[in-house]
Amino acid sequence: MSKCGQEKRKKVLEFQNVTFSYKDKQQTESTPILQRVNTAIYEREFITIIGASGSGKSTLFRLITGLENPDEGHILLNGEAEEHRLGKVGYMPQQDLLLPWRTIQENAALPIELKRVRKEEAYKRVLPLLEEFGLEGMENRFPHELSGGMRQRVSFLRATLSGSNILLLDEPFSALDAITRLSMQEWLMEQWEKQKTTVVFITHDVNEALFLSDRIFVFGEKPIRTLQEVDVPLGRPRSLKDLNQPSLIELKDQLLEQLRGKVMG
Numbered sequence: 001m002s003k004c005g006q007e008k009r010k011k012v013l014e015f016q017n018v019t020f021s022y023k024d025k026q027q028t029e030s031t032p033i034l035q036r037v038n039t040a041i042y043e044r045e046f047i048t049i050i051g052a053s054g055s056g057k058s059t060l061f062r063l064i065t066g067l068e069n070p071d072e073g074h075i076l077l078n079g080e081a082e083e084h085r086l087g088k089v090g091y092m093p094q095q096d097l098l099l100p101w102r103t104i105q106e107n108a109a110l111p112i113e114l115k116r117v118r119k120e121e122a123y124k125r126v127l128p129l130l131e132e133f134g135l136e137g138m139e140n141r142f143p144h145e146l147s148g149g150m151r152q153r154v155s156f157l158r159a160t161l162s163g164s165n166i167l168l169l170d171e172p173f174s175a176l177d178a179i180t181r182l183s184m185q186e187w188l189m190e191q192w193e194k195q196k197t198t199v200v201f202i203t204h205d206v207n208e209a210l211f212l213s214d215r216i217f218v219f220g221e222k223p224i225r226t227l228q229e230v231d232v233p234l235g236r237p238r239s240l241k242d243l244n245q246p247s248l249i250e251l252k253d254q255l256l257e258q259l260r261g262k263v264m265g
């Protein structure tokens with residue numbers, strides 16, 4: 001999205017001078033992760049975060065979800081400084097974390113039940129959604145009876161039912177085989193276009209980042225002081241073939257070089 005386009009859009013997530021480090025129990029040692037970081041993410045944007053292992057990607061999610069709090073600075077959700085962020089954004093962790101003793105319908109209905117809606121009503125509400133998410137006929141199965149791609153779709157459905165306009169997806173497709181992964185990327189694109197949410201997506205796969213996102217945040221230096229952002233020069237709808245354009249191949253090489261540079265130090 002162009003800078004001019006961003007100005008017209010509503011900010012759904014904002015970091016204002018956020019500083020964060022992990023401390024050990026004795027508070028003697030600390031691992032600084034973010035230092036006075038400022039950034040904004042806009043409504044209906046698709047942002048991808050790439051970066052070497054240990055660069056702080058999941059920590060950013062822990063801060064957004066409220067599992068951690070900044071040492072300094074503020075995190076704003078939909079324009080408001082939110083001290084109590086737990087439960088206010090949809091979050092899909094790396095592992096699907098479906099409850100093995102609950103059926104698919106019961107797993108998907110969990111966020112609705114947590115809003116104190118009666119179980120029967122919650123189950124009724126998720127039934128048509130299961131169909132929409134390609135899970136028709138799976139409602140009474142248990143998670144171990146589903147393929148990896150299907151489990152990810154249940155997990156994604158559950159995250160969208162949090163009711164938030166912000167979805168955080170932490171490497172959702174990393175455990176899938178290459179073919180399933182490609183079809184899940186296309187499926188995610190369709191869902192995102194339908195649902196009109198803002199998505200922040202962590203991946204190690206530069207192709208996946210280029211195919212899915214409007215902007216890519218590259219995590220390198222530690223602590224992170226300035227978020228390095230790259231605009232993806234592709235319109236929508238897009239297809240995987242678009243990644244074969246010379247400008248995209250060049251951008252991919254640049255990103256890989258950057259990541260390699262960061263890993264090697």
Ligand SMILES: Nc1ncnc2c1ncn2[C@@H]1O[C@H](COP(=O)(O)OP(=O)(O)OP(=O)(O)O)[C@@H](O)[C@H]1O
Nearest residue numbers: 022023031033051052053054055056057058059060
């Ligand atoms: N609870 C914790 N206490 C102390 N240090 C932590 C904690 N969680 C993460 N760290 C450290 O913070 C740094 C960033 O970790 P984080 O999990 O955010 O990285 P990441 O970029 O998500 O890595 P990966 O790609 O491997 O998932 C690492 O050096 C890690 O060891």
